[in-house]
Amino acid sequence: MTGKLDLDPVLVARARELARRAGQPVVDLARSHTTVSVERAVLRLAGVAGADPDGIPWVNRLVDAVAADVGLGHGVAVPVFDALAREGITDVTLLAQKAAAGSVRFTQPTGRAATAARTAARRAVGAGVRRIDRRRAERDRLIKRHGDPLQRPWIYLIVATGDIYEDIPQAQAAARAGADVIAVIRSTGQSLLDYVPEGATREGFAGTYATQENFRLMRAALDESSKEVGRYVRLTNYASGLCMPEMATLAGLERLDMMLNDSMYGILFRDINPVRTFVDQRFSRQVHARAGIIINTGEDNYLTTADAVDEAHTVTVSQLLNEFFAHEAGLADWQLGLGHAFEINPEVPESFRLELAHALLARELFPDAPLKWMPPTKHMTGDVFRGNLLDGFFNLAGALTGQSILLVGMMTEAVVTPWLSDRDIALQNVRYVLGAAGGLHEDFVPAPGGFIRRRANQVLGEALDLLGRIGEQTLLTAIAEGTFGIMKRPADRGKGLAGVAAHEADYCNPATDILEGDAA
């Protein structure tokens, strides 16, 4: 701890312990359940690819067929590889096609057949994991060749036209203009699709569909840009919603570099079933850990729905929970892009000092995490001149408090999707602040006993109180009773519940076995 806020290490340790206590029952739940999306991710690692003529992926058809015959609780890997052996074929996608046509029956084998199926499944899934390993090694090589950005924070820019072939030139132009990280926003509502669309896509609603082919196309384009600009340009997408495990898997296979992946966002903001979310999240984080992907968590969302001063401590609580779940799933500190945002009403007296206190609190609590600092959105009014000033202060707060990833704010937030000139003006704003004050965090030490230190300690205290209250019930009850935000999300409600199953005694998931075995 760098000690700019004089935080009590006993309290900080206590906060982590309370987060662990709140999170552990959820981890136990995640370890004893599976979901359709986890099983589909396993099949993707085993090599099932493509979709039927209606666009339904073969992994969906195959998991549905297995679940109909033997249920989901054994895991699909053993029944699938058992059927493959009985059918005398080697191509899992072909098996999916036969299963969809109704010409294959699945059973849960026992004895030697079961052992053989387990071995075959582990071999196939292992090959998929090795493909992810190769992509990670490839990233390391490219970073070595092209280099990392020269400055911190890394500059993070969003593109989202709906058409991957329009996104590509925009992303390349953004990289040339100084972006270190490109995020492709997904089409509205993709998080609620219980399948991953296939192929290159040219239309979306306020965003571009996340598909394996779109991932591949954009990564290839940014590889060209990296060579051109002489630094490795990172690519971000979303592992959230109903297909979290598959998104994580596809990101690993296509060498994406960062993924948005929050522990509670889908539950609170998309009404996805809490159990489904926690099971999916754990698997997706294990894949991210293996793939060397940096996750970005979504604490900014709390501040857009609740008051950024009154609810500042919910950000800290969520960061601590996200950290616990991430560590448990094998992610290292350098992979934790914990989020927070500059969302205090600028009319509030001392709003900037409050922002500095909150931002510095996150920095001090998580000294080794690449914190993601997100710009004002709630108080951007359409007054673009004031918006540009507010973004300048946001950038300055980022520089003063040593943030790691800076999502570039647009003065036209809430007005239009950013124009070319909006992006240029926004980047000019960032460059000015980082150029003029990039090292100011060295000199910025809030006065002992002063406003910023007092405020940061107050927020930490409130976070401890909330964690204590959660610990008295359990995280699932807290979520059910609306402790986070105003949304009540009971564990037996929400989207995707039908796709959750408790493990049978013989549950087998070779992907989890490999990911956990190698992590241990």
Added chain:
Amino acid sequence: MSATDAAKKIVRPYGDTTGDGMVQVSFTLPVSHDKRAEGAAVQLANKMGIDPAMVVHAKPMGDGFTFFVVYGRVNHLVDLNAVTVVERDFALLSAKDVNTVIKQRLRRKLSVVGACIGTDAHTVGIDAILNVKGIAGEKGLEYYRELKVTNMGAQVSVPELVETARAEKADAVLVSQVVTQRDAHLHNTREMSAAFREAMPAGRRPLLIVGGPRFDETMTDELGVDRIFGRGTTPGEVASYLVHALITQREAMA
């Protein structure tokens, strides 16, 4: 408009002197920055009625684009008497105001049931309106403390919808229809409104609202619904309409 404004008939933009007509505009042209590009910016400004036009800032952006800031005197006049505005027939309220009106005047939560009916699996519309996440920077109806939202999701049958509306004592039913093949959205909407008419007497029926990108907003009578919302509708508009139709308007009629 204040009394002094009403007395004026013709006005011009104001820079620092009455009647100077000064405006400031910024735009991008898809040309590389050089003398000719600045000339092009002046030409555009002239065509916009700005004459003389001063290019005060020109900046190249990437390959083949230049950003301009132009100040100048616009020769257009504004005739205040000729200004016409289309008024929304209900007031647009903030989330806070919506909550306050419901709390103080309805004195219970307002119950909303939403669904995509028929075979339509596109929940993007209903989710944009109902999910907390919302759309275009506006939070969805779930975010409103005084609204009780039941989102039934996609491919809901009409009898299921009627049953849920009854169980939830729905004040309003929101139906989203994106798929329009063979006018499915119109057939489904008529089927839905007929089912509600059959199942509940007039005074007890929830407000029926449909939304989707291909509806004609004037077809309410033909489809038997109370309101149609088209493309680009935000949750705030829907919430404001609910307050208008279920509280403000009913009080006015009572």
